[in-house]
Amino acid sequence: MVGVLLVDDQPLLRLGFRSVLSPEPDLEVLGEAGTGPEAIALARALRPDVVLMDVRMPGMDGIEATRRIVAESAGARVLVLTTFDLDEYVYGALRAGASGFLLKDAMPAELVHGIRVVAAGESALAPAVTRRLIERFADQLPAPARPNPLDRLPDPLTAREQEVLRALAKGLSNREIGARVHLSELTVKVHVGRILTKLGLRDRAQVIVFAYEHGIVRPGRE
Numbered sequence: 001m002v003g004v005l006l007v008d009d010q011p012l013l014r015l016g017f018r019s020v021l022s023p024e025p026d027l028e029v030l031g032e033a034g035t036g037p038e039a040i041a042l043a044r045a046l047r048p049d050v051v052l053m054d055v056r057m058p059g060m061d062g063i064e065a066t067r068r069i070v071a072e073s074a075g076a077r078v079l080v081l082t083t084f085d086l087d088e089y090v091y092g093a094l095r096a097g098a099s100g101f102l103l104k105d106a107m108p109a110e111l112v113h114g115i116r117v118v119a120a121g122e123s124a125l126a127p128a129v130t131r132r133l134i135e136r137f138a139d140q141l142p143a144p145a146r147p148n149p150l151d152r153l154p155d156p157l158t159a160r161e162q163e164v165l166r167a168l169a170k171g172l173s174n175r176e177i178g179a180r181v182h183l184s185e186l187t188v189k190v191h192v193g194r195i196l197t198k199l200g201l202r203d204r205a206q207v208i209v210f211a212y213e214h215g216i217v218r219p220g221r222e
Contacts, residue, residue, distance in 0.1 A: 001026060001027075001028050002026055002027050002028065002049045002050060002115065002116065002119040003028050003030045003046065003047070003048040003049045003050070004021060004027055004028065004029050004030060004048055004049070004050050004051075004052060004115060005029075005030055005031050005032070005033065005039065005042055005043055005046060005048040005050070005051045005052065005076075006018060006029060006031070006032045006033070006052050007032075007033045007034075007036075007038075007039040007051060007052060007053045007054055007057075007062065007065065008032075008034065008052075008054040008057075008081070009034045009035065009054060009056075009057040009058060010054075011034070013054075014032045014034075017029075017052060017111070018032070020108045020111055020112065021111075021112065021115070024112055026116070027112070027115060027116075030042075030046045030048050031046050031048075034057070035057055035058065035059055035060065036057055036059060036060030036061065036062065036064060036065035036068075037059070037060055037065075039051065039053065039065045039069065040065055040068045040069055040072065043069045043072070043073040043076050044072060044073055047073065047075065047076065048073075048076055049075065049076070049077065049119045050076070050077050050078075050079055050115050050118050050119050051066075051069055051076055051077070051078045051079070052079050052081065052111075052115065053065065053066055053069075053078050053079065053080050053081065053093075053098070054080075054081050055080060055081065055082055055089040055093065056089075061089075062080060062089070062093065063089060063092045063093050063096050064096070066078045066080065066093055066096040066097060066098050067096040067097060070096065070097030070098075071097070077099040077118045077119065077121075078093075078096075078097065078098045078099060078118075079098070079099060079100050079101065079102060079114055079115060079118045079124055080093040080098045080100070080101040080102070081101070081102055081103075081104050082101050082102075082103060082104065083103060083104050083105070091209075094205050094206075094208065094209050095209050097202075097206075098205060099118045099122075099123050099124065099202075099203050099205050100114065100117070100118055100123045100124030100205055101124070102114045102124060121203065122203065122204065123203045123204035123205040148214070148215075148216070149214050150162065150216065153198055153199070155198050156198075157195065157198055160181070160191065161191055161194060161195050161198075163181050164177055164181060164183075164188060164191040164192065164195065165195050165207065165211060165216065166211070166216065166217050167180050167181065168192060168195070168204060168207050168208070168211075169207060169208050169211030169212065169216065169217045170217065171208065174188040174189050174192065175188075192204070195207065
């Protein structure tokens with residue numbers, strides 16, 4: 001059973017999310033919050049598997065709430081809700097530790113699937129939207145760290161793993177990576193797992209942030 005915490009400042013939207021999730025036999029809505037501080041307190045008390053997080057809320061926004069929840073609530077993973085006209089928040093949410101994002105106009109099946117994916121330890125990222133966001137906000141990224149952090153790993157990435165890392169940072173799925181580097185989807189999945197372990201990262205979302213912030217890949221370059 002996947003425990004879900006709903007966070008949105010609009011009660012009608014929370015009611016809508018609850019109505020979508022309640023019929024699912026493997027999903028349980030543990031509680032609802034209308035503000036960032038409420039979300040942090042409930043995440044601490046209820047220990048949900050997934051927090052469905054709105055970004056724009058009065059007072060503390062969803063980015064800061066995400067940062068606090070990821071830091072304080074062991075095991076809780078955050079799935080951020082956004083809209084195309086507010087997607088400048090998404091990169092900030094990923095930096096704060098969110099495991100993915102969905103658009104607010106997503107179909108009910110997409111919402112259910114996204115929650116299950118995040119609960120399973122994967123990232124619910126729309127690759128095309130991820131690439132668009134990174135391209136759009138390239139000038140906000142910090143200067144690449146020097147020296148390259150890959151050179152200082154106790155267990156260095158192999159040449160193949162670095163190739164997979166660069167493709168992964170572009171927002172490609174395992175299937176797309178496999179087609180690009182001529183590997184099976186299962187083999188790519190194994191490489192992704194090793195990359196996460198060696199870099200000490202939790203999921204694909206963190207890999208994207210890590211790769212761009214350290215200059216391993218740069219926006220607009222393949």
